[in-house]
Amino acid sequence: MSLAKTRLQEERKLWRKDHPFGFFAKPEKSADGSLDLTNWRAGIPGRKDTIWEEGIYPITINFPNDYPSKPPKVKFPENFYHPNVYPSGTVCLSILNEEQDWRPAITIKDIVLGVQELLSDPNPDSPAQEPAWKAFAKDKELYTRKVKEQAKRYQNYNA
C-alpha cells in the first residue's frame, strides 16, 4: 500500500473517532462501490454569530499520490462567493500551499478548521476572485447580503 493510502486510512480512523462538531468528512465511493481514499467530500459549517452561520458549505478534498509530502487540493463548488476562493472553487489558503505553510503533519481536521476560519475571516491580501473581494473591501453591505443569500442556499447541505 502506498504511503498516502496508509496515512489516509489512519486519517479516516481518527476522524471517525473524533471530529469537530457540525462538520462531516468522508471518502467518496468509486465506481465499483469501494472507498476512494484520495477523494473526500466534506461539509464546513459557518461559524456561529457570523454572517456565514446558517450554511453548511460543501468542499471536495483531493489528495495527491505524494501526500503527505504535498498538500491536498481543496475546492468549493464553482463560483463560490468568497474573496479567497477562485472562480474554479479552489481555495487559496497558506496551509494548503506547498511553497508556503504546508507541513506533512497537518491533518484533515486542521484543514477543515482552517477553511472554516477562512470563511468568516477572509484574507484581503490574497484576492482570488473579483466580485467577493471587491464587495468585501468596498461595499460591506453588498458583501453581507450576498454571503447570507449563499448561506441560505447551502442551508440543507449534508452528507
Place this chain on the structure above:
Amino acid sequence: MSEEGSIDYDFDEDEASDFSFESDYDDQNDNMIDTPIESPKDKTDISKLAKFKKWTTKEFINENFINAAVKLQNLQLPQCNLEDLLIMLHQLKWQSEEVINNYYDNYDKLMNDCGIPKVKNNVIKEKLEYSCPICCEEYDNIKTFQLSCGHEYCINCYHSYLKTQLTNGQLIRCIDTSCNLTIPHLLTQEIFDLFSQDVRDPAQDFFEVPTANSKYAHNMLLSSAARSYINSKKSKYKWCPAPDCENLVELVDNYALHLDNDDDDFDEYLSDEESTLLDPSTNNVKDKSKSPSVDRPIDISLTPIVSCGTDHQFCYNCQYENHLPCPCNIVRSWIKKCKDDSETANWIEANTHNCPKCLNSIEKNGGCNHMTCRTCNYEFCWICFKEWSIHGSQFFKCNNFDKSEKDAIELNQKQKRVSLQRYLHYYKRFAVHESSMKGDMKALDKINQRMESFMSEQSKQNLSNLSWTDVQFLKDAFKALTNGRKTLKWSYCFGFYMKELIFAEVFEQTQEHLNRVVEDLSKIVEEINDKKNNDRSTELIMKNKKALISLTNAVTKGQQSLIQCAESGLKEERLKFDLSI
C-alpha cells in the same frame, strides 16, 4: 556543486578551501577579469571599467556563507557556535551587520525567529516498534528524528519533508505545524546522507583536516540557499549559461564614477544601452538634445564578455554565450527572428494566395486556374481573384486583367522570396556551425579520454616522460576550435544584418579565412577520431602535433582578426547594421 572540471578548476578549488580568514587583496585579484581601461574619463565606457569576479557555487558558499559565520564567531560573537550563526545569517539573508545588530538589540526575538532553542537536544534515534504520526506506518525497527521540541517522526518522513522544503532555499523548521524550531544545516545533510547511495572515499576524509568549510562542503541546504540568494540579485550575479556549469560571475565594480554604488545604476546603464542600440533610428536621431550619446557608433569592445571559472565565455549583458562580433542588440533581434514564426509567415506570403472570400491560404501546385476553395467552396479565378462565374462556363478566358495591380502583387511576392532566401542563407550557416560545434565537442571529448588513458598507460610502464604540458596543445586546439566556431556562427548573424557597404567585403573575406582554418582543424580532429583509425589515434595525434599547433594559432588569430575587423568597422562606421530587415 559540480565536481567535474579541468585541472585548473581543481586547483582553484583547493585554494579556496584552504581557508584563510582574511583573504588578502591580491588573492582576490587573481579572480578578477580586468577589462582594459582606455579612457577613464569617458563616461559612456562604463562596461570597460567593469570588474567581474569568477565564482564556483562552492567558493561562493564558502566565502559568503561559511566564512561570514566564521568571521562573526572570531570577531563579534565568539559566544555563539557556528551552527547557530549560520542559522542567524540564513534567516537575515546573509547580512552579518543585521545579525550583530539584532543579536544585541533584540536577542529574544532573533532567537525566536531563527528557531534556536536555549537547550539543544536534537537526536536521531534507533527505535523498535514505532508508529509514525505522519505516514502512519507501524515499523518494527526504524530511525526517528526529533529536534529539542520532542516532535518525533520517522526518518523517511523527515527525508521526504526535507527534499520538498529544499526547493525554496529557506531555513527548514520542525514538521509540527505549531513548532518553529529550525533544523541546523549539518543535521539536514546528515539526514540526506543516510539516504544517499554514493559513499564518500574515507581515504579522502582522512587526509583532509576538518575545517569549517570541509564540514559543510556538500551541504545541500546551503547550495539551495545560495541558488535562491544569487537568483534574487540578478544584476549583481549571473550564472554561466553553459549547460551543466554551476559557476557564476559577480559584477564587482561597474562604475566609472564611484558615486552611486547600487544595482539600479547598472540596470539603468544596460537599459540605456539597450534602448539606444535597439532603436533603429539610432543613426539619424531627431532629438539629439535628449540623448546626446545616441549618435555614437557601435563599439563592440564594450560588450561585457566574461568567462567563468571553467573558461566558458559569455556576455554578462545578455547572459548568452560569447556572441562577438555581434553587438547585443543584433543578437536579441536575431534570436527573436529565429524563434518566432516571422519566417514561416514570409514563406506563406511568398508562396500562397489567400482565398478572396474566407482568406484561407492556398498554395497552387498545379491544375487549372478555376479554383475552388476547400474551406468555403468559393469558386474564383487564380489570375484575377474575381468570382469564377463572370468567366463563363466555356474554356478558360480571363479578360479581367489589371496589369498594375498584378505587378504590385508579384513584386511584393518576389521581394518576400528574396528576403526569405537571404535569411535562409545566413541561418543555414549559423545553424551548421552550431551543430558542428556540438559534433566537435563530442569528438574532442573522446580524444581527450583516449589521451588520458594513453598517458597513464605510458607512465605506468615508464615508457616515456611525456607530461601533461606536452599534450596541452590538444586542449588548446579544443578551445580554439569551439571558440572559432562560435565566432563564425555569430558572424553570420552579423552578416544578415549588415548593410551592403564596400567594407562589408573585407569582413566577408576575413570571415572566409576563419572558415577555412576552422574547417582544416576540424578535419584533423575528425580524422583522428575516425573509427577506422581507432588503434592509431594516439599515433595520429602525435604525428599531427605540428599541424594541430599551427592551425590552433591560425584559428585563434583568424578569430581575433574577424572580431577586430567588425569592431573597427563599426567604430569608424565603415560597417553598419540595418535592423529593419
